[in-house]
Amino acid sequence: MGSVNLNSISRNVQSVEISGIRKFYNKVVQYPDAISLTLGQPDFNVPDKIKAAMVKAIEDNKTSYTSNAGIIELREEISKYLESFGINYTKDEICITIGGSEALMDVFTALINHGDKILIPDPAYPAYESCVKILGGTVLNYDLKDDFSIDFDNLKKILEHEKPKAMVLSYPSNPTGAILSKEDTIKLFELLKNNEVLIISDEIYASLCFEKNYYSISQYSEIKDRTILIGGFSKMFSMTGLRIGYVCADKLFMDEIMKVHQYNVSCAPSISQWGAYEGLKNCMKDIDYMCSKFMERRDYMYNRLKSMGFSVNLPKGAFYIFPSIKKFGMKSDEFCEKLLKEAKVAIVPGSAFGTKGKGYVRISYAYSMDKLKLSMEKIEYWINTLK
Ligand SMILES: Cc1ncc(COP(=O)(O)O)c(C=O)c1O
Incomplete structure (x- = not known):
């Protein structure tokens, strides 16, 4: 003892x-x-149609494991939904996870070797820093301006001098409520296209953007091969307890993320996946x-x-x-x-x-x-x- x-x-x-x-x-x-x-x-x-779809899924005995990546129907709907934002990932580049939380941990686990530098905004959703530390990575922070937009001078310096392996973007932001403006998204792309940093873009609040147009770094196909997108339905369909999120990535990354996902959880809950599918089809x-x-x-x-x-x-x-x-x-x-x-x-x-x-x-x-x-x-x- x-x-x-x-x-x-x-x-x-x-x-x-x-x-x-x-x-x-x-x-x-x-x-x-x-x-x-x-x-x-x-x-x-939770919207009534989602509730009904989940009840039906139980009655239809859709209660077994799904494929590791999740049901094809939901992955196809996510692919279409993202397309409406100008973001292109096929169903095979999407993995359904247990909330955005599992998606984040899977991605960090797939990327981080001991001591790898990961760049995170400050202030930010606390899980980024904790996940990186748990995995033995080193956290670096980049500054935000008084209006919580990116301080590009600071970001540029850190990218050049520290050469982080990956950086996290988090828009719309928890805790600040800031979004990426059109100008800043272009500036960001111009900066990142000449850099090798991997980009993890947490867009779990994408459906709650109060401006007419939505801008995101994941809209740029030129850097899609090193951009990993995190999304989810907790906030979108007010279904935080039903635990459905997703991660989108190019095949090279997805194959590795999938291993972490598989050995961690096998798959996301089948019933909730059918609920999210109904949500995307009929609850907009x-x-x-x-x-x-x-x-x-x-x-x-x-x-x-x-x-x-x-x-x-x-x-x-x-x-x-x-x-x-x-x-x-x-x-x-x-x-x-x-x-x-x-x-x-x-x-x-x-x-x-x-x-x-x-x-x-x-x-x-x-x-x-x-x-x-x-x-x-x-x-x-x-x-x-x-x-
Ligand atoms: C920015 C951000 N990312 C990810 C998550 C995790 O979401 P989920 O509940 O789907 O795991 C949250 C939850 O609050 C969040 O605010």
């Missing part, structure tokens, strides 16, 4: 902590009367509805926070807003803890998303308008007590 201690545990695994979002969520549980705006779980029900109107609701909420939150004096960028996608709290003279975790204790509103400290997230907070507006209105009133009242 005495010989069992932390030396028995992988040092890479010990080097990461549980996500700051979850950590804070666990604190919120201690305040049952608090309003929580912490999670990335839309408040909409539900997406339009959800998107329009998120836009209403985004406008409300932005205007309300601005009128309270927060410095904040207008989010253009996903369902998060990331205001600065620097003027309140508190660290972001201190701000959030006080807000939770004193005003009973839970939001996530920006520090959970990286060093550059310090001085910001992430508010999820994937909640009902009533909840958002009440929480904004409480925040306003609390802020006035600080003056």
